[in-house]
Amino acid sequence: MAAAMGAWSARHRKTAVFGWLLFVVLAAFLGGLHGSTQVDEAEAMPGQVSRAAEILDRAGLKSPATETVLIQSTDRTADAPAFRAVVDQVIAGVNGTGKATDVRSPYDTKAVSADGRSALVQLTVRGDHEEATANVGAVVDAVAAVQKQHPDLTVVELGDASSGKWMDEQFADDFARAEWTAVPLALGILLVAFGALVAAVLPVLLALTAFVAAGGLVALSSGILHTSNSASSVMLLVGLAVGVDYCLFYLRREREERAAGRDLDTSLRIAAATSGRAVLVSGVTVVIAMAGMFLTGIAEFKAMAYATIVVVVTAVLGSLTVLPALLSMLGDRVDKGRVPFLGRLRRPDAATTGGRFWNAVLTPVLRRPLAAAALSGAVLIGLAAPLLTMHTANLTFQQQLPKGNELVAVSQKIEAAFPGSPAPASVVIKATDIDSPAMTAAIADLKARALASGRMHGPVDITVHPEQNVATVDIPLNGSGNDAVSNAALRTLREDLVPATVLAVPGTEAPVTGRTAGSYDFNAKMTGSMPVVFGFVVVFAFLLMLTSFRSLAVAGTAVVLNLLSVGAAYGVLTLVFQHGVGASLLGTAGVGAVESWVPLFLFVILFGLSMDYHVFVVSRIKEGRDRGLPTRAAIAHGIRSTAGVVTSAAVIMVAVFGVFGTLSMQAMKQMGVGLAVAVLIDATIIRAVLLPSVMTLLDERNWYLPRWLAWLPDFSHTETVPPLGTGAPLAPAGAGATATSEPHVPQARHRRIGV
Template sequence: METREHVSGIAARAAIWSARHRWLAILGWLAFVVLVTVLSGHFGTTVAKDGDFGNGDSGRADRIVEQAGFPPRQAGEMVIVQSKTSTIDSPDVRAAIADVTAAVQGTGVTGQVGEPLRSADGHSALLTFTVQGDAETAKDRVGPVLDAVAGVQGRHPQLYIAEGGDASSDKLIGDDLDAGLNRLSMLSIPVTLGILLIAFGAVVAALLPVALAVTAVVAAIGLLAFASRLAPAVDTTMHVMLLVGLAVGVDYCLFYIRRERDERHNGADPRRALAIAAQTSGRSVWISGLTVIVAMAGMFLTRDTTFVSFAIGTILVVATAVLGSLTVLPALLSALGDRVNLGKIPGLYRTRAESRAWSAFLRLVLRRPLISALVAVAALGVIASPALHLRTKAEGIEDLSPSAPITKAFLAIQRAFPGGADPARVVVRAPHVTGADWDAALVTFKRDALATGQLHEPITVEVNPAGTVAVISVGLSGTGGDQASERALATLRGTVLPATLERLPGAQVGVTGSTAGSKDFNDKLARSMPLVFSFVLGLAFLLLLVSFRSIVVAITGVVLNLLSVAAAYGMLVFVFQDGHFEKALDFRAADGITNWMPLFLFVILFGLSMDYHVFVVSRIREGHDRGLPTRRAVTEGITRTAGVITSAAAVMVAVFALFATLPLASTKQLGVGLAAAVLLDATIVRAVLLPAVMALLGERNWWLPRWLGWLPRVSHDLPATTGAQRPLVTAGH
C-alpha cells in the first residue's frame, strides 16, 4: 500500500510539490535562469556614477562641480624624474626632462606637458599633463604614454623615471584585478568541486551543489539588472554575489543531499527519505536563507550607494539559492533517486555522515563542558583582542601590491611632493570667482595653507566657464588615507578656509577628494552602524525565537555569531594593520582597515554563521522533540552534522581564501576575514562552544516564558505517514 508523508511548512510543501512535478520544476528552473539572463542582457545594468557616491561636505562639493558646466574632465597624469645624487639643474636630469616631454607629447594622445615642478630637496622634478578624451575611458588610451615613459627610463638608467596618475592607475590596477578575478572564477568552481568530491565520494552528488550554486548566481546577476533601475549597481557587486552565492548555494544543497542520504542509510525508502529531508533540512534552508537576507538588508540603513548595491545583490543571490534549493533540488533528487551516488570514488564514498573522530572529540568536550567553554571563549578572546585598536581608512595607493610599478611611482611622488599624488579639492561657489576680491582671497589662502606645514604645493586653480565655481587643488601631508592626511584635512576645513575663502560674500565652500570623501564616509558610517547592528541583531533574535520557541537558543545564537565576527575583526587587525604575513600575502601594512570592511564583514558573517547555527540546532531540537535528554540530543545532533559542517566550511574557506590572492588590500582583507571567521566558527564555535554551552544549560535551553506562548509552533518532528495515496516518487529508484 502506498503511503504519503504528512509534512508542514512552506519549505517541505514546496519540495514535495517539486518532487511530484519534477520535470516541470527542472524545466521551469532552467527557463527562469535563461529568461532573466537574456532579458538582463537586453535591458542592461544601470551602473552607479561618481555623483552617486558622495557623502556630507565632500558629496555636496562633488555635486556643485558636476552642475557647474566644467568641460569634460580629462585624466591627469604625472611623471617623476628623480636623481639620488644630482639636482634637477644638472645636465643629465634636464636632458631626461626634455626627453620625457618630447616622448609624451609625441604619442599624440596627451595635452601639453606643464613646466616641471621642483621638489623641496631639488632632487626630483614632477611633470604633469592630461590624457585627451573622456577620463572614464582614458585607461584605454594611456598605453602608448606608459611605453614612451618606459623608453625614456631605458635611455636614462642612472635616474628614476616613472609615471602615475588617473589613467595609468586605472589601467594597471584594472588589468591586474581583471586577471585576478578571471583566475578566481576559473579556480573557485574546480576547488569547490574537489572538496565536494571528497565530501560525497560520488561525482553526481558533488556536481549537483555546484550546478545549483552557479545557476543561482547567474540568475541573480540577471535580476540585478532590473533592480539597478531602483538603485544603481557598483562594479564590485557582481564579485560579491559570486562570493556569497557560491557559499550559500553549495551549503544549502550540501545540507539537503546529506540528510537525504542519511535517511536512505537508516533504511527509509526513497520517498520517505526525500520527505524527511524536505521537512528538516528544507526548513533549515528556509530559516537560514531568511536570516541571511535579514542580515544583508541591514546595509540598506546606511543609505550609502555601495552598501545599498551590496545589499540588493546579496539578497537576490541568497533568495535565488533558497528558491533553487527548495524547488529544483528536490526535483533533481526525485528524478535521480539512488543514481545521485553514481560515480563512486573508492576510499571516499560513505553513506553515513557521522565521523568517529568528531564523536570522540565531542565526548571529550561534553565530559568537561565548563572547562571546554572557558577554553573556547579564551581562545576566541585572544584572537579577537587586536580588534580593540581597529581603525579604518579609505582605500589608497598603499593598498596596492608594494611590488607593482604604479605603487612605486606614486610613493616616490608622495615622498618628493607631499600631497601631490592625491590632493584635496576645495570647491568654491560664489557670484564671482574672478576679480580683485577673489584674487586677494586666493593669495591669502595659499599663504595660510602653506604656512601650516600640512598643506603643500602644487596648488592649482580651475574656474568654470560661467566664472561662478572654482576648484582649487592643494596637497595634503601623508599618503591620503593615513592620520597625517586626516589632520591636514581638519586643518584645511577648520582653520584655513574659515579665515580665507569662506569670508567671500555669498560663497559656498566645500572640500572633496579621496581623503575628504573617506572622512565623510566614515562619519556617516559611524552614525548608521549602531542602527545596522541593532536591526540585524534584533531581527535575527526574533527569527531564532520564532523558529525554536526558546529565548535561550535565540540569545545563544546571537552571542556565538558575535564572537565569530569579533574574531574576524581581530584577525584583520593582526594581519593588515599590525603587518603580519606581508610577504606571503604581498601587501604593506597600513594605518587602518578599509573603511567599508567592518560593517560588510559583520552582515556577511552574521548571515553565514546562521547557516551553521540553524542547521546544527535544528538537528539537536529534532532529537529533543523525540524525547532524548538534552545532552544526548546535543551529541547526536552534532555528530550527525559535523561532517556536513566541515565540508561546507571547507568550501567557504577555500573560495574566500582565493580572494586573498587578488591585488587590492581590500580584497585580501575580505578573503582573510571571511575565511578565518568561517574556519573559527565551524571549529571552535560550533564544535566546542555550542555543545559545551548547551550541555551546561540542559533543559533550560528550551525555556520560553508563558507570556510568549502565543508564538507559532514550528515542528521539528519527522513527517508522519498515513494511508494510501498517490505515490510521491515513482521513477528513478
C-alpha cells in the same frame, strides 16, 4: 512552506527543472541586454566629497585624470642642459600622442625637488574616467620610450588614469582567477564528501546557475539601484558559498534517509520538511543581516547588500525547487560516478555516531561542559583581544597594492623627492560670480593662507571655469594621505581656511574633496552608522531565532555565539593586516590599518552565514528533543548527526573565501581572510565545543519561552517523520506516526519535529 515547495517540485519534476533553466537564461539574457548602471562618485562617497562631485557633475565638469612624470638623476640637477633636454623630450612625446592636454613643464610650475635632482611634468589625460583609462596607454608608452633612450635617468609615470587602468585590469584578472579557482575547489571538496561525481556536481551547478541568474537580475534592476564591481565580487563570493551549502544540507539529508532504508519519495519529503526549512530560515537570516547595510546610506554598501540579497534568495529558491526535482529524477543514480578511495556515503548508524573524530571531540565536551565552555570561551576572547587596537582607514594607493608593485615603487620615489600627500585636497568653489573681485581676492587669500599654515604645501593649482561659475583649488596636504597629519591638515582647510576666505563671499559653496577627504568622510560615516547597523542585525536575528525555535535561550545563544565568532575574526584581522603578524604567509605585509568598510561588511555577512550552521545544528537537536529524546541526548544526536555536513560546508566556505585572500588588492585579502577565519572558528570551536557545552549546561532551560511571549507567531513545523518501511505522507503530530529509526523515548511533551 519549504515542505510544500519540495513536494510540488518532486511531483512536477520537468516543470521545476525546465522552469529553472528558463528563469536563469531569461535573467542572464535580459540583464546582459539592459547592461549595468554603476555607482558614480557623487553617490559613492558621503559628506563634502559627494557634494563636490555633484557640483562638478551639474556644471558638466569631470574630475580630470591627472598624471605625473618623474624625471630624476643621481648625478645632475634639473638645471643641467642634458636634464632639460630629457624634460623637453618627455613633453614633446606626450603632446605627440594627442591623448593629453595641459602638459606643464616643471620649470613653469616650479615642481623641482629641494635637492634639485628631481622634476615633475604634470599633464591631464583626455576624456572622462573610462576614456582616460583607455587613452593613458599611449602616454605611458611615450614616457617608456624616453626612459629606454636614457637608462641613466629615472623617467616614470604615475597618476589617476595609469593607476586606474592597472587596477581595472587587475580587478578583472583577480575576479576571473577567483571564479576559476573557487569552483574547482568546491567541486573537489564535494567529491571527497560524497565520493560520487553526480552528487558533487549538483550543488556546484545549482550555485553557479543561481549566481548567473542573480547577476542578470541585479543588472536588470541597476537602473533603480546602481551596482558596482565590488558588488559583483561579493555576489560571487557569497553566492557560491551559500548556494553550495544549501544544496549540501538538503542533499545530505535526503541521502541519509535513503541510507536509513526509506523510499525515495519519503526521503525527499523528510529532507524538504527538515533541511529545506533550515535552508529557508538560514536564507531569511542572511537577507535580514544584509539589509542592515542599507542603513549606512553609502551607495557602494547598498549595491553590495542588494546583490547579496538577490543571490541568496535565488540560491534558496533553487535549493527548495529544482534540487528536489532533480533528486526525484535521479533517484539513487545521484550516487553514480563513484570515485575509488574517496569518502563513501555514511552508514545508517553514522547519523548517531558522527564518526571517530567528532565523537572523540564531543564526548569530553558533553562529559565536562563547564570546563569546555570556559576553555573555548577563553580562546575566543584571546583571539578577539587585538580588536581593542583596531584602526580603520580607507587604505591608500600604496597600501592597497601588493608589495613590490611597480606603481607603488614609482609612488614611493615621487613621495621621497616631494614629501607630502600624493593626492591634493581639492576645494570646489561654486559662486554667484566666480570672476568677481571679491572672489578672486578670496581665492588668492586661500592659497596664501594654505602655504603659510605649515600643514600644506605647493604647488597650489587654481582652475577657473567662468561659464559655470565654478573654480577648483588643488592644495597638497602634508602626510601620507590617510594618516593623522593629513587628517589634521584637512580639518584645518575645511574648518579654518575655507570659511575665513572663499565662504566669506556671499552665495558661495566650497566643499573639499580628494582622496584624504574621501577617506575621512567615509570613515566618519562608517563610525556613525555601525552602531545602528549592528543593532538592527542583532535585534532582527534574535527575533528570527526566537520565532523559529520559540525559545529565549536558543535565540540568545545564537546571538552571543555569533558575536564571539565575529569578534575573534576581527582580532585575527587586526593582528595580521594591521600589525603584520603572519602576514608574510599570505604574501602581504602589515599596512597599519584595516580597510574601513571591511569590519561592517564582515559583521553582516558573518552574522548571516553563521546562522547556516546554527539553524542546521539546533534544528537537528530540536528534532531529537521533539521525538522524545532527553535534552542531553538530543544535543549529542544533533551535533553528531550534523558534524559531517557542517565540516564539509565549512571546508567549502573556507576554501572559497580563502581564494579571495590570495587576490592582489589588500581590501579583498582582508575580506577573504576575515570570512575564512570566522567560518573556521564558527564550525570548530563554536559548533563543536561551545554550542554543545552551553546547551548542555542550560539543559531543559534551552526550550524556555515565557507565557507573555506565547503570542509570537509559530514558525515551527508540525509534522513527524513516518516510520521505516512506509511511504506514507508526513502525518500531523499526534496522528499516530512514530519518529524515526531511533529508539523511542517516551517522555516527549510536544510530539513535533521543530525542523
